[in-house]
Amino acid sequence: MKKYLIVILFFCYGINYSYSQRVTIKNIESKLVTHQGVEFIGELKDKNNDLYKFQNWKNLGLIHQEGKVYMLSNLNFNIVNNSFVSRIDRNKMFVFKNSLIDSVVINKHIFKNVNNYFYEVLSEKESYMFLKKYDINYKEGKINRMGGALGQPKTLLVLNYLVKSDDGFSKIELNKKSVIAFFEKNKEKLTNFVKEEHLSYKKEKDVKRILEYMLMDSTSNI
Numbered sequence: 001m002k003k004y005l006i007v008i009l010f011f012c013y014g015i016n017y018s019y020s021q022r023v024t025i026k027n028i029e030s031k032l033v034t035h036q037g038v039e040f041i042g043e044l045k046d047k048n049n050d051l052y053k054f055q056n057w058k059n060l061g062l063i064h065q066e067g068k069v070y071m072l073s074n075l076n077f078n079i080v081n082n083s084f085v086s087r088i089d090r091n092k093m094f095v096f097k098n099s100l101i102d103s104v105v106i107n108k109h110i111f112k113n114v115n116n117y118f119y120e121v122l123s124e125k126e127s128y129m130f131l132k133k134y135d136i137n138y139k140e141g142k143i144n145r146m147g148g149a150l151g152q153p154k155t156l157l158v159l160n161y162l163v164k165s166d167d168g169f170s171k172i173e174l175n176k177k178s179v180i181a182f183f184e185k186n187k188e189k190l191t192n193f194v195k196e197e198h199l200s201y202k203k204e205k206d207v208k209r210i211l212e213y214m215l216m217d218s219t220s221n222i
Contacts, residue, residue, distance in 0.1 A: 042096040044088070051136060051155055053077035054106065057087045062105040063096070075106055079134045079157060082118055084111075114164065122161075123208050128215045130208060133160040161204075163211065176201040183214055190214060 054076050061075025063084070078085050078095070084104055086094045098118065104111045110121045112129070119131040135158040163170045163182070172182050179201050183190045193199075193213055199206040 041100060042094055045093050045095055047087075047091050047093055050078050050080040051157055052085075053079060053109070053134070059106050061086075063101055064103045064105075065101055075104070077104075077106060077111065077118070077134075080136055080155065082134070084118075119162070119164075122204070123212050125212060125215050127166050128211075129164040130211050131162045131164055132204075133162055134158075135160055161207070172207070174202050174204060174207055179207060179210060186214065 057074045057076055059075050061072045061084070063070040063072070072086055074087050076085050076087070083098060084096045084101065088094055098113060098116050102113055104118070111118045112121050119133050121129055122132055123130040137156045137158050139154040139156055161172050161174065163172055170182070172178055180187055180190060190210065194201070194210065197209070199209060201207065
């Protein structure tokens with residue numbers, strides 16, 4: 001391979017830059033797949049046109065696995081396959097196996113493995129997590145009026161928001177009706193907080209603040 005994948009192996013879960021070992025992988029097929037120097041397994045695939053979370057590949061990524069942290073400079077999140085990918089060159093990618101990864105941080109975006117499916121964690125408090133789920137919808141291509149041929153289908157990004165608790169997942173949408181219904185038993189406290197802080201039910205960052213405030217107090221039943 002002309003380009004090398006540089007991986008920094010940390011021995012502590014909390015990142016300790018002063019106590020680390022640098023591993024240079026010159027041949028990803030032989031090194032990563034056969035466990036020589038790195039404990040992750042995945043598979044080498046040809047480049048595809050799937051949707052990715054980040055527009056380019058110059059992303060600082062930290063992969064957490066069993067108390068160790070691996071740093072990569074070219075990590076991305078494949079929305080279509082719900083997987084993390086490192087680009088080897090223009091034509092090849094290495095796809096990491098989800099079941100071997102606990103969590104991933106890319107450009108300060110945190111993803112956690114929940115039942116071998118990755119969600120972006122927007123907020124976490126005790127037993128609650130506010131999660132963003134990346135989904136896709138396929139839209140059929142348009143029919144060419146001249147030749148009658150069907151065009152290529154489009155892949156569209158769909159974002160879903162969930163609150164995970166000990167009782168499971170609850171869906172919440174970025175609108176007033178959904179957020180108020182979520183805290184129906186404590187609606188007055190919610191509406192007062194939103195009014196006082198000049199928050200919007202339609203903005204992700206504001207709904208994050210609402211959930212953190214409401215879930216921080218044990219008297220806020222949902």
